[in-house]
Amino acid sequence: MSVVANEIADERPIAVQIQGVDKWFGSFQALRQIDLDVHKGEKIVICGPSGSGKSTLIRCINRLERHDRGTVVVNGIELSDSARAILDVRREVGMVFQQFNLFPHLTILENCMLAPRLALSLSRAKAEALAMRYLARVHVAEQASKYPAQLSGGQQQRVAVARALCMEPRIMLFDEPTSSLDPELIKEVLEVMEELAADGMTMICVTHEMGFARRVADRCAFMDQGQIVEIAAAKPFFEAPRSPRLRAFLAQILH
């Protein structure tokens, strides 16, 4: 059951539609009856305490986790056990991980070129041009021939964003992208994410960065114990939280 406040009618097409999704890990229910529609170009920030199911939810969108009940539809493709459907969805959806997950044995450039060459069958030249373009966009073009271990955390995460963008996805998922970074490196990654948002990318972010959420999010969702407890436009979410749990959470986070 969710408490919805001030929902403005959104005429844009729906990019991600999640209906009635349940997920269990063994006997533990991680997601309870999740309903969420994400519109094209919308930026959604999901927050909540540890173990609330935030990561599980976005990982269900690109099938890194398998939902047990309900439906997940991404850009018109329904996620099922079909390998074809899964691959198609993953080419529409890019993901940035908390641990960066850059391929250590490949250079930065090769990291970005790999998926376009393998999954999109681009030629080496085209893939390289594409990769350099996105690396420039996240301001790490000069590091192209280095290996991940030679870069700072902030640089690595920006490369991770570029790598995901090289597949030219229509939707970007961010799973706590700055949680592993030293404080002084967080800003550069958030800036890249804000630029992406300004360019009109559909984004679903799990993050603790409330300042970012306030600046960038169209809507914010609060999850606790596997449910979306409250979802609202950013302003009312932060200034007039309806549910007591959200109020308590915000009080803790924004001390």
Next chain:
Amino acid sequence: MTFDLALALHSLPVLMHGLIVTIALAACVLVLGMMISIPMALARTSRHKPIAWAAAAYVLFFRGTPAMILLFFVYFGFGQVFGARDGFLGALFSNAFLCAVIGFALNHSSYVTEIVRGGLQSVPRGLVEAAAALGIEPRDVFLRIRLPLAIRYGLKAYQNDVILLTKATAVVSIITVVDLTGAANAVFYDTYDPFTPLLTAAVFYWVLINAIRVGLSRLDAWLNVHLAADERRDLAIQIRTEGLAPALPAGQLGEAAE
């Protein structure tokens, strides 16, 4: 108990021939072993219980059995059954060298299977997820991400195994293959001087094993160029681009510090 230099020099041709047999034997075993191990490692981690179980049994049996028994097994066992017959199997099992290759490969592959399996399991899950999330197909995820990284993780263990294998080949004279040790023994039997040929053979082995060590160290540096700290990385990049081994003082390629 003296070292007879004249005898040593005189027996060099015989010993060199034995050395070549040793190297050839080890090389064949390495190739055959790798061909068996990668599929076997995949079988070991398969979701089909019978396949995984069979692979586990393979590893258990051939890892726990001394190489000598395996040599006997192949040469006397299969040799007896197939050896007298015509055809491919007959030719295969009546050839002592090939029996030795098979016997050692059975043993060696069981170790390498575990090394590959360990390497595959050491690949962080996050990397595999990232590759999958990019829309890369499982087959390519395996070939471009999991396997290359597994090889790098397992390289040290594999190096050790190569050296152990080369040393293990020394018993092969038991099934009439004249390797370096067999050649040295032959000289001993002829001349009643145990020390000269055996010590000479020991020196040959020492040189061979250390050459292998150095060679594999360079391979390690080349493959792990992405990990190396600055001076080693520059060296590794140099090796990769120039392909030559620059002269190095000992110890610079990462031997254990005291």
Next chain:
Amino acid sequence: MPAMLLHDLIGYLEQLLGGAVITVELAVSGYVLALSVGVTWALLRQTRNRVARAIVLGVWRVYASIFMSVPSVLVLFLFFFGGGTLVGALCGLVGLKARVDVSPFVAGLAALTIVQGAYSAEVVAGAIRNVPRGQFEAARALGIRPYQAWWYVILPQVARLALPGLVNIWVSVLKDTSLVALAGLNELVARSRTAAGATKEPFLFFIAAALFFIVFSSVTLKLSSRLERRLDRGTARPVAAGRGA
């Protein structure tokens, strides 16, 4: 005839058992000696005295280089064929006259000790190296005397860290006893070959011999896992990554 054949087979299997006993005797004594040599080397390598350290490390490098780069069989042969003369020469230096024949068992024991001793030394020294610096410092800060610190704090941790490597060495020693057959020791593998030749039943006897080694090493591996788990109690386990955050 079939009855007699069965009788023969059983007789040979009993022979194998006798061989297995010899194998185990050689393996156990070889392992104990190798371990002693290894621990001694590892402890010697820890000395802080500059001169002693230089000498120890110098000798160690030569010793390790030789015996880790030469096949055990060759070392065995050198001891077996040349051992008698070697002992005689050594005694001659001291003025004694000795004519010693080295038995296969003794030659095998010497070879195993010297070669596996080098590997054991590496395992133990590596384990010592891997004990966190902080342990030494904490012991010192508490005012515990060096020798007590070693005995109560460091060595137990070394044992835990060295265990997997030492178990591997045990399995190596067990399997390497088969090499001594080449020097004439009538142990399990040698007897299996005799039996196979005599009865024309190679698979039966070779598999039986193989099973002995497999079962024996599996049992020791199981026991060592249990020991490892017991030694590991009290060590931090990595916090399981939380799901669904």
